[in-house]
Amino acid sequence: MMRLLLNRLIQAPIVLLAVYTITFALAWALPGSAVMNDEGKRPPPEVIAAMEARYSLHDPAAFYVQYLRGVITRLDFGPSLRYTDWTVNDILAGSLPVSVILGLAAMLIALVIGVAAGVIGAWKPGSALDWAATLLALVGISTPAFVIGAGLLLLFPVTLGIGRVASWGRPQDILLPALTLSLPFAASIARLTRMGMLEALQADYIRTARAKGLPESAVILRHALKNAFLPVLSYLGPASAAAMTGSFVVEKVFNVPGLGQHFVSAVLNKDLFLIMGVVLVYAAMLIGFNLAVDALYGWVDPRIGRG
Amino acid sequence: MLRLLLPFALVLGLLVAAALSDRPQPPADWTYIDSQPAFTLDPLRTSYEQDIRLNNALWDGLVRWDTADFSITPGIAESWEKSPDNLRFVFRLRADARWSNGETIDAHDIVYSWRRGVMPDTAADYSKLFFSIRGAEAFFRWRAEQLRGYAARPAAERTRDAAAALRREAWERFESAVGVSAPDARTLVVDLERPTPYFLDICAFVPTFPVHPPSLERALKIDPATGRVDEGSAWTRPGALVCSGAYTLASWRFKRDMRLERNPAYWDTDHVRADSIRVLIIEDPNTSVLAFRTGAADFATDVLTDYIGDMLRESASAASEGKPRTIHGFTRFGTYFWSFNCTPTLTSGLPNPLADRRVRRALALATNKREIVERVRGVGEVVADTLIPPGSIPGFDPARSTVGARHDPEAARALLQEAGWTREAGASGPPVDASGAPFPIIDMLCSTGSYHVPVALAMGAMWERELGIRTRVVAKETKTYRQDLRRRDYMVARGGWFGDYSDPTTFLNIHKTGDGNNDRGFSSPRFDDLLGRAAAEPEPAARLCLLEEAERVTTEDELPILPLWHYRQFFLYDGGRFTGVTTHPRMIQMLQQMGPKDVLSPAERRAAAPWSGPR
Numbered sequence: 060m061m062r063l064l065l066n067r068l069i070q071a072p073i074v075l076l077a078v079y080t081i082t083f084a085l086a087w088a089l090p091g092s093a094v095m096n097d098e099g100k101r102p103p104p105e106v107i108a109a110m111e112a113r114y115s116l117h118d119p120a121a122f123y124v125q126y127l128r129g130v131i132t133r134l135d136f137g138p139s140l141r142y143t144d145w146t147v148n149d150i151l152a153g154s155l156p157v158s159v160i161l162g163l164a165a166m167l168i169a170l171v172i173g174v175a176a177g178v179i180g181a182w183k184p185g186s187a188l189d190w191a192a193t194l195l196a197l198v199g200i201s202t203p204a205f206v207i208g209a210g211l212l213l214l215f216p217v218t219l220g221i222g223r224v225a226s227w228g229r230p231q232d233i234l235l236p237a238l239t240l241s242l243p244f245a246a247s248i249a250r251l252t253r254m255g256m257l258e259a260l261q262a263d264y265i266r267t268a269r270a271k272g273l274p275e276s277a278v279i280l281r282h283a284l285k286n287a288f289l290p291v292l293s294y295l296g297p298a299s300a301a302a303m304t305g306s307f308v309v310e311k312v313f314n315v316p317g318l319g320q321h322f323v324s325a326v327l328n329k330d331l332f333l334i335m336g337v338v339l340v341y342a343a344m345l346i347g348f349n350l351a352v353d354a355l356y357g358w359v360d361p362r363i364g365r366g
Numbered sequence: 367m368l369r370l371l372l373p374f375a376l377v378l379g380l381l382v383a384a385a386l387s388d389r390p391q392p393p394a395d396w397t398y399i400d401s402q403p404a405f406t407l408d409p410l411r412t413s414y415e416q417d418i419r420l421n422n423a424l425w426d427g428l429v430r431w432d433t434a435d436f437s438i439t440p441g442i443a444e445s446w447e448k449s450p451d452n453l454r455f456v457f458r459l460r461a462d463a464r465w466s467n468g469e470t471i472d473a474h475d476i477v478y479s480w481r482r483g484v485m486p487d488t489a490a491d492y493s494k495l496f497f498s499i500r501g502a503e504a505f506f507r508w509r510a511e512q513l514r515g516y517a518a519r520p521a522a523e524r525t526r527d528a529a530a531a532l533r534r535e536a537w538e539r540f541e542s543a544v545g546v547s548a549p550d551a552r553t554l555v556v557d558l559e560r561p562t563p564y565f566l567d568i569c570a571f572v573p574t575f576p577v578h579p580p581s582l583e584r585a586l587k588i589d590p591a592t593g594r595v596d597e598g599s600a601w602t603r604p605g606a607l608v609c610s611g612a613y614t615l616a617s618w619r620f621k622r623d624m625r626l627e628r629n630p631a632y633w634d635t636d637h638v639r640a641d642s643i644r645v646l647i648i649e650d651p652n653t654s655v656l657a658f659r660t661g662a663a664d665f666a667t668d669v670l671t672d673y674i675g676d677m678l679r680e681s682a683s684a685a686s687e688g689k690p691r692t693i694h695g696f697t698r699f700g701t702y703f704w705s706f707n708c709t710p711t712l713t714s715g716l717p718n719p720l721a722d723r724r725v726r727r728a729l730a731l732a733t734n735k736r737e738i739v740e741r742v743r744g745v746g747e748v749v750a751d752t753l754i755p756p757g758s759i760p761g762f763d764p765a766r767s768t769v770g771a772r773h774d775p776e777a778a779r780a781l782l783q784e785a786g787w788t789r790e791a792g793a794s795g796p797p798v799d800a801s802g803a804p805f806p807i808i809d810m811l812c813s814t815g816s817y818h819v820p821v822a823l824a825m826g827a828m829w830e831r832e833l834g835i836r837t838r839v840v841a842k843e844t845k846t847y848r849q850d851l852r853r854r855d856y857m858v859a860r861g862g863w864f865g866d867y868s869d870p871t872t873f874l875n876i877h878k879t880g881d882g883n884n885d886r887g888f889s890s891p892r893f894d895d896l897l898g899r900a901a902a903e904p905e906p907a908a909r910l911c912l913l914e915e916a917e918r919v920t921t922e923d924e925l926p927i928l929p930l931w932h933y934r935q936f937f938l939y940d941g942g943r944f945t946g947v948t949t950h951p952r953m954i955q956m957l958q959q960m961g962p963k964d965v966l967s968p969a970e971r972r973a974a975a976p977w978s979g980p981r
Contacts, residue, residue: 091845096413096491100866101882105486105510106493113487113594144406144599145620153620163377170374209652216660225648225657227622311650314657316622320649329845 060357064350071346078342079335083123086326086334093140093329114140116331126335136339137332141325147336150321154305155340157227158317162303164237166295169244169302174291176245177252178279181260181287192249199246208239208312225314236313240306244298248291255287262286289360296352300345304337394625395640396961398665399654399938403621403647407602409575410483411490416667418572420645423626423957425575426610426633428457428476428554429566433948433956435760436868438566442471442576442610443554452561452904453500457554464631465578466607466614473548479576481540486510487594492573492866498562500545508543509536516593529588533595563906564869571867578608612638612958621647626957636969639946640961658692658938664962665947666938667955669693674936675744690942698933698953699758700864701750701873704810704825705851705927709887713855719805720857724785726925729858730771731778732832733825739931742824743817750929752921753863754873758951762870762910768918771925775832782833789834796834808837811856813847818860821930851885861885861927868952870913871897877920888926893919 094110095101114137115122129135136147176192183189215221215235226232259265260283268278305319318337325333402416409425412418430441444460463471482488483496484506497503516524516532541547545557558565568574585601588594600606604615612635613626624645628638646663648654651670655677658666669677674693681693706729710721719725735749748755751770756763782789787797787805796805810826812818819841826837837858842850850856863883865872875881878897879889893916900912920926935953946960966974 089845090843091849095848100413100491102489102491103486103493103506103882105506106489106491109486109489109510109513109594112592113589113596138599142403142405142620143411144404144408144602146599150620153622160380163380167374167377212653212656217656224660224662225646225653226662312653314648314650314653316619320621327844 060354063353067346067350067353071343071350074346075339075342079127079339080123082335082338083126086329086331087119089326089329091329093331114138114331122331126332130339136336139330139333141328141330141333147332150333151318151336151340154316154318154321157315158305158319159303161233161237161240161305161309161315161317162299162301164233165240165302166244166299167241168237169241169248169298170291170295172241172245173248174252174284174288176249177254177287178256178284180249180253181256182279184257189253192253196246196249199242199249202242204239204242204306204308205312207242208236208309211235211239212312227313227315236309236315239312240302240309244302247294247298251290251294252284252287255290256283259283259287285359289356292355292359293352296348297345300341300348304341304344394642394644395965396664396944397644397646397662398667398957398960399646399648399657399663401647401649401651401654401668401670404618404624407607407615407618408490408597409572409577410479410488410492412572413491419667419955419957420624420626421572421575422611422954423613423643424607424609424611424615425572425577426463426471426612427572427575428569431570431952431954431956433950433952433954433959436950436952436954438570441570442476446566452563453558455556455558455565457556459552459554460633461552462633463610464633466609466629466631467578468631469578469580469608470551471576471610472551473554474551475579476554476576477546477548478579480546480574481537481544482577482582483573484509484540484544485536485595487513488597490573492571495568495571495573495866498558498560498565498568500557500559501543502545502559505540505544508539512536513593517591521591524590524593526588526590529590529593532593533588560901561904563909564867564871567867567869576610578610581606581608613643616642621649623647637967638958639967639970640965643957643961655938664939664944665960669936669938678745690940692940693936693938694941694947695746695934695936696949696953697748697755697951698864698935699755699951700862700933701753701755701929702747702860702862702931702933703750703753703927703929705856705859705861705886706925707854707857707859707886708889708926709854712857713853716806718857719787720808722785723924724781725787726928727771727923728778728782728785728833729829729835730925730928731774731781733828733928733930734773735930736773737828738821738824742820743931745934745936747931747934750931752917753927753929754865754870754917755932755951758865759868759870761907762914764914764917764921767914768922770921770929778832793834796836805835806857808835808857809840810837811840811842811847811850811859813844813860814841815844822860854885854887859885862933864933865952870910870917871900874913874916874920877916877926886926888924890919890924893924 092107093116094107111117115125126137129137136151139145139147139150176195180189180192212224212235216224222231222235265278265283268282305317307319307323309315310317310319321333321337325337400416402414404417404420405414406412406417407421407424409421412421427441428443429438432439442459442463443457446455446457448455459471459473465471480496483493484502486506486509489506493506512532547555549555581601582597586595586597589596604617607615609615609629612629612632614629616625616627618624626643628635628641632638648657654666655669655671657663677693678695681691685691706720706726707718708721710718712718739747739749751772752764752768754762754764756765782797786799789797798804810822812822819839822839826839829835829837851859863873863876874897876883877888877893878884879894896912896916896919900909900916903909903912921929937947939947943963945963948955
């Protein structure tokens, strides 16, 4: 187990460097100028030249090395080329916690809904309840977030007067966006749980447990679910990273000041430093969460550590 | 099972802790929604509308606009004099003009700020505004050259001291060569390169507003390798920002919100309505309408939904029942148009049929603008026959001398024939030239994500119906579209322009040969000559006549562009209880006079209850 984790830790910087290099190449290839306004007035060429020189935009090799040096030595992700009053560190510091909170809340909701729906479905396969759970999963996966989000906004704050539109900062503000963000994850978890449960419920030890006379709830929750949960756990790592780096659509609809919007807007603006910053942070989170899941695995199922 | 529950409990605890640590802001006197976050609070770098709005509230200029008619009123300068030859302005600064930290605003602060504006290393989009000052443009080029020379020196000679000396040299040069000086702390003398009738208007425009020199000097670094001055971004942060306007910056969270609070040091704070303003950033157009409707804000600066037409009808029917309107549309100081590529050869190497002004005019005459405005847009824009919106500049009336190119398919066909493109009546194919080659398919370039594609399709259908000319819409992502536009890699492209100051040249300059914003490659000796003569004309009325003629030449004869409509801006506010919004086409809203009607400025409060004030 320790060996696996150590291996992963050694790989991490290499993976990050590869991610940085590929992102750098792609970002550099984006059309247009990074320092010129798209809709604003055009400055004289001397001003553009001065700005490009300030950020080493005329020299890709120098940019590549300087930026990498800044990130490694000072954890400095550079200035935002578009929002010139802000540094990428400021932007990440403001939006990453928001996305982490929203992502955690969404994963929490997804687990509750998903595991419950999966267990109910597997308990009486083919029943009306199973069909309902499957339908819910299907709707969750296939309905785009901007439909669900807009629907929730229209239903709760606008029609019923519960909650607020475009508000963030109060605990109850998290609920609607987290619910919207959670649905696709909940659907996947439900399907994984149902599959795992169906398999587990066929196993010999479940028959033994039932023969012992254990109540059905104990059989399902204590014995079957524990084993059925393992595939869900391995899904949780990348899913948490995806949820926590935010969703462009959910953030737009609910006006959540998270990280996800920057993935899209930074690229559209050719804001090189911001693109690099958000991608590196996302990559680091993805690596971190996979690592955490590996560690959790050994903890939940001690067989893995010994194997 | 407990093992499984433990992480959940941890996550839940973390969530509660995080939610409790992020307390919402205290309520403000009023709140407005902006669809875009501010890019910068540095007045010099201001270029976008939301920045202009904020910086007009945070900073003060030498002079200001009265937004009723955009005439000039005193600001930091309490009075000014103009020399008879219009080449020298002497500003007298008011004694009570102070920075938000209490220090007096000195004439030298303005010299410092304007020098920033003409140093390429600190200058920005609007540095050209300063070029009407004597020697400013030459200094700008000299400084660029000086920096190039410095960067070419051997590395050992480029030290911190050498870089600092370079800046001192530039300052000395500025003092001797540029026509801005402060003979004493309260007098500013400005000498102009040429008579500039709109110079005061420029002084009322945010990019010329002075900044607090000590704040910048503390923040800036001089790069020893290049000699460039880098001011960083820390000085515009809440707490660090020393400003001069009606408000100070109390908080600013990126792409989230901002809070402005009354600046007690502002000389005219008596006429500032609200004590505090909250700015809420909502980028999604639907969410911002919903937020306004559920009472999250008193004002929204922009309505960008696809259903503006429905909202207008809904509001109008509510108004007929005596309820106040909530959506308000006003014509702006800007025009939506399509550009014609005027260069003789296309980037593909093929000859450009649009280089012939008769072809351009034929296309314009075949376009039924009214139908596009009414059927495609449907939000009440004014059809544009000229680039400059009528009635927006005092003394200038393009409608007096031109009707532009009004819809006339018959004349369009005749003109195309005259240009050498013939087409049998009732024929289905495109017109052909003398050698029998068909008129090429016109690529209509636009950016994605707005109403440009439907407009292009409507225009293309009209051209095909009336002239047999086929089109193809090429919609590209904004950056790519801009790049194609600059390279003139297009035949017809969507465009638009907003004016900055109260003078026709703020629009007409885009047609000058070689101008940085002349995306059309348009070059007309007649037009350039008219602009040149206008620049030399000392008599204001005669000058405006020359510019009216220049406008006529471009909209009637040469047509580098096809103006479609004058932009219209939509605001959301309750007409019954919100006040202070200007309806003048310049459309620059001053936050200091806006707010709910029951929020009164100190002056209004005194007038309402004169006996309750301090004795």
